[in-house]
Amino acid sequence: MTDTKTNAQYSLEPPEIARNPHGAYREIRDNAPVTELGGRSHTGTVTLSRHEDVMRAFQAPEVFSSDPGAVDIGNTRPLVPLQIDPPHHRKHRKALDPLFAPKQMAKHEPRVRELIREIIDRVADRGHCNFHHEIAEPMPSTIFLELLGLPTSRVEEFLSLKDGIIRPPARSLEERREMVNATGQKIYAVLEEVVETRMADRQDDFLSTLVDAEVDGQPLSRDDVVDIGYLFFIAGLDTVSASLECMVAFLAQNPVHRQRLADEPEMIPHAVEEMLRYESPVASAARITAVDTEVNGCPISAGTRIHLLVGSANTDERAWDHPDEVDFDRESNRHIAFGAGVHRCLGSHLARMELRVALEEWHARVPHYRLADGVELRFSQGIRQIDNLELVW
Template structure:
């Protein structure tokens, strides 16, 4: 493959199909990091933006949250999709800035503190055992993503939120349609109105859940959010259901991608799998490396509130910036051999969870789930290999593997 031009490389950042082709994507991002790390992107269908591809520059933008805000454009979408979502008035944490963001983040923060997560650890370990048992009973060959990786994190986050188990399949479909709207396998259709219908259906479901928890509070996260008070006022219905939607989607698909991408990495790097199996104390470091390697959240957007500069490039007030976490996590200046998968990697300053005030709320839970799953799986996994071609989802926001056929033997 010939090296992409700067124009081709910049266009790839906004092309969902590029994220389903890792060679093409990383070639484009490497070209930008080397020659145009703050690149202007003007591509049909999208409002213009700057692509920020170096780890150092991403961190600088994340630190300056007073200069670079999440609102009004937190996620890369087509201009038409931005208009449709604005009409729905969705208001999640990723759409907010301080001081409102800090207050809203505090509503669910206690659910992700170490003390709370410690009480959940044994239950998550039990669930990991259940899904490893399912893998063992699957007959030595399966699609690891669809049969294992999507279900374990789904069960964890939906149970935490308070969704009845009977509704888990519906939630799985809706979360995949929402975050996978750019992939033909997950999207309801190519019609943006149909994509919006998945969001409205989830909102309708969560509106009913919120009403139930206000009438009869329980000990789940849904009750905490539904009955929260900020600045002396109860949360509005749109704020409650937006919060639910964020927890449901971010708490599921990102962890699914990390677990499935971690499995692929262990299959393709058998020496690292043996190293980790022989020393499970490496699991915390290995989990961070899996998250860096996969980078489930591909990018977030920021908007400049004043004339400024990034990496020496002038940025005008009102300009949008795309923080390419995928690129930052393979930056040669930030990581020793960034294209080497290393379960014992030290000083792993990846940006997969973001940084600063918008650092991922659920990061501790995701780390716990990954460690619990592989702590259960690896001692029982005698051998594993690919049984077909892995397939990645087309996306510019959240995604990873959607199919991982494996052949394996369990102890």
């Protein structure tokens, strides 16, 4: 049995905490660093909140496994490379890492910049927009679908499928499981169709590149390509959108920081890193214990789901100087917004490039903006999407 103390009084689900979780993070770190949080989504899951403990979990896959049992996202096979552990994981990362290296991502920047300008042009002269619906969702989604090799004409369908995995409108855990599994089968069907097409006729896209990729001298199997595509589908259609929304929401409410980016666009790469740390748009990561273990004196049984509270770790005063201050000049910023260890986000270089270019182009066209009067931002759980990000300028 897991012998952690249950602290139902600590929960990240109330809307006011979702909007500004830093106080709750601090209270959990100080009083219940190894705990079962209150709330439906955390039932039976042990949460680690201190930077040291989260890093230990990220860096010890032999103890804190990325086995598919850690999280339910509708897949019937392990997602490559996220849900396979060493030693098999290393072989796949060795093959995949060069495809997502900074130099490779730089080749896509001109097209990314062109797409972003087209999207911003639709609203720049209007004086207001819902940033979520009009910028943050269509921008990375269109870019990602083009890069992966899926038809951009079906973007609304694909976004609906993505939300069916991450944010299903379920009223119970059982209903959620059913919705997620049904959506997962639809995603598999989409990817299998496209992969079959690419195996017969290569195109200039990631899926074609994966079809030709090799691991230990052997080509990836059809299932491997589909499983990698499934992971990219979920991550690529959501995390960059949510990250951009968190950043723009922060800047809209902090005019000094916003003005600095308008005046000094060369600071934007530093600002991206600092806001990834402070906002931690992907606020948590899931693992499952492969063996019995112990954290901070608390025994944890094998087979226990683990919730790594990345947002808390990124603002832990034990690891950061002035963690609650957003400092674009911060000299050392080893945040873990993209995870850490062997499972660190494969697409981090693409995400950084998209976020940087989006903020450069947005502030070149719309340098002075703020939240619309009366807006109380709604942040979703887990991945911190803001669907009512209403801006005026």
